Amino acid sequence: MTLAIFLSVLIISILLGLPVAFALLLSSMALMVHMDLFSSDILAQSLVNGVDSFPLLAIPFFLIAGEVMSSGGLSVRIVSLATTYVGHRKGGLGYVAILTSILLAGLSGSAVADAAALVSILYPMMKAAKYPEGTSMGLLASGGIIAPVIPPSLPLILVGVAGGISIKNLFLGGIVPGLLMGVTLMLVWSALVRKEDLTVAPKASKADKRAALKDGIWALFLPFIIIGGIRFGVFTPTEAAVVAAVYAIFVSAIVYRELTLKKFYKVLLNAGRSTAMVMFLVGCAMVAAWLITVAQLPQQLAELLGPLVDSPRLLMAVIMILVLCVGMVMDLSPTILILVPLLMPIIKMAGIDPVYFGLMFVINTSIGLITPPVGTVLNVVCGVARVPMSTAVKGVLPFIGAYMVLLALFVAFPSIITVPMQFVIGK
Numbered sequence: 001m002t003l004a005i006f007l008s009v010l011i012i013s014i015l016l017g018l019p020v021a022f023a024l025l026l027s028s029m030a031l032m033v034h035m036d037l038f039s040s041d042i043l044a045q046s047l048v049n050g051v052d053s054f055p056l057l058a059i060p061f062f063l064i065a066g067e068v069m070s071s072g073g074l075s076v077r078i079v080s081l082a083t084t085y086v087g088h089r090k091g092g093l094g095y096v097a098i099l100t101s102i103l104l105a106g107l108s109g110s111a112v113a114d115a116a117a118l119v120s121i122l123y124p125m126m127k128a129a130k131y132p133e134g135t136s137m138g139l140l141a142s143g144g145i146i147a148p149v150i151p152p153s154l155p156l157i158l159v160g161v162a163g164g165i166s167i168k169n170l171f172l173g174g175i176v177p178g179l180l181m182g183v184t185l186m187l188v189w190s191a192l193v194r195k196e197d198l199t200v201a202p203k204a205s206k207a208d209k210r211a212a213l214k215d216g217i218w219a220l221f222l223p224f225i226i227i228g229g230i231r232f233g234v235f236t237p238t239e240a241a242v243v244a245a246v247y248a249i250f251v252s253a254i255v256y257r258e259l260t261l262k263k264f265y266k267v268l269l270n271a272g273r274s275t276a277m278v279m280f281l282v283g284c285a286m287v288a289a290w291l292i293t294v295a296q297l298p299q300q301l302a303e304l305l306g307p308l309v310d311s312p313r314l315l316m317a318v319i320m321i322l323v324l325c326v327g328m329v330m331d332l333s334p335t336i337l338i339l340v341p342l343l344m345p346i347i348k349m350a351g352i353d354p355v356y357f358g359l360m361f362v363i364n365t366s367i368g369l370i371t372p373p374v375g376t377v378l379n380v381v382c383g384v385a386r387v388p389m390s391t392a393v394k395g396v397l398p399f400i401g402a403y404m405v406l407l408a409l410f411v412a413f414p415s416i417i418t419v420p421m422q423f424v425i426g427k
Helices: 002-015 020-034 040-051 054-071 074-086 092-105 111-128 133-144 154-163 167-173 175-193 206-231 237-255 261-294 297-308 312-327 332-349 354-370 376-385 389-412 415-425
Strands: none
Touching: 002 020, 002 261, 020 040, 020 261, 020 332, 040 261, 054 074, 054 111, 054 154, 054 237, 054 261, 074 092, 074 111, 074 206, 074 237, 092 111, 092 133, 092 175, 092 206, 111 133, 111 376, 133 175, 133 354, 133 376, 133 389, 154 167, 154 261, 154 332, 154 354, 167 175, 167 206, 167 237, 167 354, 167 415, 175 354, 175 389, 175 415, 206 237, 261 332, 297 312, 297 332, 312 332, 312 354, 312 389, 332 354, 354 376, 354 389, 354 415, 376 389, 389 415
16 A cells, blocks of 8 residues: 555656656655654655765766866867777767767766767767768767766766665676677667768878877876776775866866866856755655655565565566666656665565666666657757757667667676676675
8 A cells, every 4th residue: 555655646746747856755745644654854854864975975076077077178089089099980980979988988977968968079070971860869879878887977876875785886897887888889880880871081190099199198097097096995986076076177177278267167057056956856765765664665565576586587677677667757866766775675685786786777777868758868969969859769779779688688697797897896
């Protein structure tokens, strides 16, 4: 009964157009009334306690680093570097987009920011070179969703907080799956452009490559500083966020000299707004998570999925299908904050590695960012490029299919993720 009340109020609120944060708050209040626990003091205290978390401090600093990256010239130099090294291949701009996606993922951790940067810089070049419009849009959108998987990643931070999972291990474990997503895109793009009549750019000279590397080396250092610092225990993920922000500001303002005070004010304003939205959503979700625990909803869900607990792979397959369906109609962050606390007890009962589950969850919900009808990243790239949604949907389908196959492989063979993860983490 309690599970039905929580889900029905939540779904009805979202269908009525209520923001997800308020829908979560309303469903939590409905649970409190049902359990005769309603108190405005408890509600307010739980809301504040929900965001009183040291790991969440990483969010504003990573957001600042991402905004600085866009405003301070780091994104442009990453694109220029990738173009110089792989732009001469057939369909070269597509490979540039994929390589840039991987590199930008190690800088910002935001799928929307990365996709918008890719489209604004690369789409005009692809259009001028007469690349297929729909396929180009599909590739740029699909490349953008690598960002939530490769550290630094805001969704991995949310999964760590919501599920009580080590954010350090999530960060280090996300490297290999993120790279495999990039390889998957390269294979699909290669098959799609094989028969296309595309102009091939001349190969860059060694001098041009050295110049591009020299200009972009400062931007390339950032992901190595973050990952290396976390891996060798120099700083925590939260401290890494501060290091990333300070480094990005230093490079943009002192080295590249493109970050002015006026731009920096906009950076802080945008990062502040984004942080406020994320933190309020997290606070509301943590209220819901507390009430979910009090109402013993995980135990009720465990009874429904009980027969699958003894078969971890089958359980993961069912959960991934559920998450995929939810991710198609709900944005990434709310999906994480609603479902992860609900599913974690079942995952532990089945003996599934929590880090593996967290990574799979983020990969799955990231795919939801490019699937209609919601498809946040797909909407962003269409808006930036001013391309009809129908064109982008047709172009993105082969990449969604490839990601589904990769996700299925991760479910069938968990060692693809867990073995490299244990090696990187150092277990």
